[in-house]
Amino acid sequence: MRTTWLALILFLALLVVLGSTTPARTQEVDKDRIDRAVNYAVAFLKRNQAGPGFWVHNGGGPEDEYNIGATALVGLALLESDVPRDDRALAGAANLVRGALPRLTLTYTVSLAILFLDRYRGGKDxxxxxxxxxxxxxxxxxxxxxxxxxxxxxSPQAEANWMANLKRLKNAKNIQGNGQQLAPGTNSDNSNTQFAVLALWVARVHDIPVDYCLLLAEWHFRTTQHSNGGWNYGLNLGGPAGDPPTPSMTCSGLLGLAIAYGTKREQAASLRAGGDKLEGGAAKPMPLPRFDIDSDQAVQRAKAFLAGSLRKQRTEIPHFLYFLWSLERVSVTYRWKDYDGIDWYAYGSNILLNDQQR
Structure with missing residues (x-):
């Protein structure tokens, strides 16, 4: 992921998100100070628009696709902080992102556009x-x-073909990659994968049958986890690449596993609704299988890896702000209050509060 200005946007987006996240705390957190910090962050974002509802990532104008992604990310942060949808900055951001959709070609940007527009429009797009x-x-x-x-x-025909293919694969079993060796430079990475999986999870509510994609992503994460529980950024087919696991990419893996669990539960609930047939044709409800994600060994190893990471100096954690953003997503998804006694919310919010510029 490109850094510089995007790192600042992630900082502000995370600060706003943390301010709107209110899990039960195991340590004291200065809520009033957080509220003030969120207000400062929102004011900063509004002051630093390059145009009405437009934010710059690293130079360039509204035609730069990275700027579209940055604008969508800022829009999400403003929505998280309860900025009204008719706010000029938010409305401008939505118009800019919608207008750019036909030319978007980057996974980050397409994913953020889905997340932002679906949230902004309340599922009306x-x-x-x-x-x-x-x-x-x-x-x-x-x-x-x-x-x-x-x-x-x-093309419209290709869209129709993909929709038909996804419907056909919706209830496929034993999903895994085809094992074909890729050309150099075309392998996946866990950062783009995290954003794509989050976006497709949101897209499901619009009757997009993406179960196959999400379960193939689960296979991806289960086959590339390191023995210490972490995940790294880049991949080699059939196993982890040489770069070491990082906390932010380990959060990516955990999100992928959680979304796969959610997908399987929905599939089971759908089958249960159909049920078996009793005498006379009445439906017999099927028991819903128990899915205990916290007992999953891959999840346990990854959580232990993150607990160890939280004991390190922040300078030892690559892409630290990205890690905090990912940590918040994971902790809320799994409903985890702490990592081996370390309160993640107090940890992250106190660092952000102390780092914020006035």
Missing amino acids: PELVRRLALRLAAAQNQADGGWGYNVPML
Whole structure:
């Protein structure tokens, strides 16, 4: 992921998100100070628009796709802080992102566009989300189950073909990659994969049958986890690459596993609703299988890896702000209050509060 200005946007987005996240605390956190910090962050974002509802990532104008992604990320942060949807900055961001959709070709940007527009419009943009989600599905690497940087354009016929293919694969079993060796430089990475999986999970509510994609991503994460419980950024087909595991990419793996669990529960609930047939044709409800994600050994190892990471100096953690953003997503998803006694919310919020510039 490109850094510099995007790192600052992640900082502010995370600060706003932490301010709107209110889990039960195991340590004291200065809520009033957090509220003030969120207000400062929102004011900063509004002051630093490059135009109405437009934020710059690293130079360039509204035609730069990275700026579209940054704008969508800021829009999400403002929505998390309860900025009204008719706010000029938010409305401008939504118009900019919507207008750019036909030319978006990056996984980060397409994923953030789905997340932002679905949240901004309250699920009232199903056609836009559907088309973007089909492009993300087409971008998934069938060899290793992850995503790289690029997303293809699809013709109307190709969209129809992908929709039919996803419906056919919706209840496929024993999903795994096809094992084909990829050309150099085309392998997936766990950062792009995290964003794609989050976006496709959101797209499901619009009747996009992405179960196959999400379960193939689960296979991707289960086959690339390191023995110490972590995940790294890049991959080699059939196992982890040489770069060491990092906390932020370990959060990516945990999110992928959690979303796969959610997908399987929904599949089981759907089968249960159909049920077996009793005499006379009445439906016999099927028991819903028990899915205990916290007992999953891959999850336990990853959580232990993160607990060890939280005991390190922040300078030892690559892409620290990205890690905090990912840690918040994981902790809320799993409903974890702490990591081996370390309160993640107090840890992250205190660092952000002390780092914030006035």
